[in-house]
Amino acid sequence: MAEVRASLVCGVIAAFLSSAVLAFVEDLDDTFKETRVNDIWLVDFYAPWCGYCKKLEPVWHDVGMELKSSGSPVRVGKMDATAYSGMASEFGVRGYPTIKLLKGDLAYNYKGPRTKDDIVEFTNRVSGPAVRALPSKQMFEHMMKRHDVLFVYVGADSPLKEKYHDVASELIIYTYFFSASEEVLPESLALPELPAVVVFKDGGHFAYDEYEDGSLSSWVNKERFQGYLQIDGFTLYELGETGKLVAIAIIDEKDPTEESSRLKSLIQRVAKEYREHFNRDFQFGHMDGNDYINSLIMGEVTVPSVIILNTSNEQYFLPSEPTESMEQLVQFINSVLNGSAQAHGGDGFIQRIKRVVFDGKSTIMSVFRSSPLLGCFLFGLPLGVISLMCYGICTAESDDGSEDIKREGLTDEEEEEEEEEEEERRRTAELEGREEGENEEEEEEDDEEEEEEEDDLGEKDPGEKKTD
Structure with missing residues (x-):
């Protein structure tokens, strides 16, 4: 009896916890468009038959629980995009699942890995202000330790600050944006002029130059990655949006060799020591294994090796000789940059x-x-079906006009009857031929008798003719 009670209690607790988890994610219907205006929403647009959507479902419940327990103002929901296709199309849903954060009139697409931590990080970043203030040196140092890449606007109000806010509103889905006064920055940090937009990464800082770097949005998009990083399939997809070529050392981290370590070290040194030469055009990193690269270039790349990818047109470049030194690697990169290196692949027909x-x-x-x-x-x-059809077509008997071949669709008795009828027709034709021949012979004999009578009359003398 005690065991029964214990099992009932456990069942009740499990049902309560399950309902509590489900309560963190709200099911949305067609009234959502009018009720969402005053709140910030994180919505999963899904299809019931989608396998990826089913895989995301437990992660989505964990996201809802995490945001609710942390006191986030963001409400988490999910909508069946097949049942409410009209609303889904209004929000620009093109595939399943689609994750969007809706804040006022703005809608931000989530494109990162579908894990709880990554989705929660995205939500906390985008739901807050586009530009966050750094009021003190302590806060600045804390953010420097927390972020590998940090964008900061330094200075008072200016047209550059307005541009910075616009870019932050556009690219906050990728990284954080901050603003600070000059007093907040370390005393050792000297900026040539203010206002300025500065990125802190790779142990240094680099200021935006409108004349050399072009638009602020393009510069931020290119600088949002570290100079050297580990690259996987998703990171490579994101790097394609920067417009940079990607120089990769392909190694096997599970079975590291001296050659792998040497190539990885060469790529790292070039990324750091030749930043001024290559940073605007190249992104550097390493990739574990060659499976993804092989599928991308439809070929086989040896491990370890170096490859440069142009993700915009699916071209790739391989060194013509083994890369033994940093000078050879720099020469290879320069040949790709000036167009003298041979390009493989592409997006042609x-x-x-x-x-x-x-x-x-x-x-x-x-x-x-x-x-x-x-x-x-x-x-x-x-x-197998196609093979049987081809075999039947190739081995089918063709009609060559011979009387010995059975006609398709007739039984043996029907064929015998047809043969008898054909034999009778032949006999009838022979009899008719014989009668016609006899008639012709009789006509010829009558003609000969008439000719003989005419000859006999011609031989009579004139007297007899007169008497007659």
Whole structure:
């Protein structure tokens, strides 16, 4: 009895906790458009049949619980985009799941990894002010320790400050933006002129120059990454939005070798020592393993090695000889920069066809590796049907006019009846031919008799003719 009670109590507690977790995420309907105006919302637009949406569901509940427990003003919800397709299209939903933070009239798309920590970090950053103030040196030092990349506007009100606020409102989905007075900065930090926009990263600081760096938005977008970083598939996708070429050392971190360490060190040194030469055009880093790169270039890259990717047009560059020193690496990078290096790949018509074939082949191989029986059923059955059809077409008997070949669709008895009818027709034709021949012979004999009678009359003498 005690065990039954204990199990009932546990069931009640589990049901209560489950309902509490579900309460942190609100189900939204078509009234959401009117009720959302006064609140900040983090919404997951999903489809019931979407596998990625189902995978995100427990993470989404954890996000709701985390934001609620931390006292965040952001409300978390989810909407079935298939049931409310009109509202989903108004918010610009094109795929599932789509995560958006809605703040007033602004809608921010989340493009990062679908983990609880990353989503919560995004929410806390975007839901706050676009530009946060740094009132003291202690706060400045705290933010320097917390962030690898820190953008700070220094100075009083100016047109540059207005531009900075506009850029912050646009790019806050990627990084934080701060403002401070000159007194807040370290005394060792000397800026040539104020106001200024400064980025702190890689152990130094770099100021924005409108004449050399172009628009402030483009400069911030390029500088939001460290000069050297570990690169994966998602990071490479984000780097493509900066417009930079990506120089990567491909290594195997699970089985490090001396050559891998040497290439990684060379890339790091070039990123730091040649920043002034290459920072505007190149991003440097390393990648663990070559699987992603192989699928990207549809080829095989040795490990360890160096490769430069142009993510805008899917071109890639490989050194023509082994990279033994930093001078050789710098020479290779310069050859890519001045256009003398040979480019591979691209996004031309032939490459697109190769991409379709490669993706199809990869899909088939992945299916067979994960489930051989399913692969045989999906691909073997259609191939078997097609093979049988081709065999039937190739081995079918053709009609060459011969009487010995059976007519399609007739039984043996029907064929015998047709043969008898054909035999009767032949006999009838022969009889008719014989009668016609006899008639012709009789006509010829009558003609000969008439000719003989005419000859006999011609031989009579004139007297007899007169008597007659």
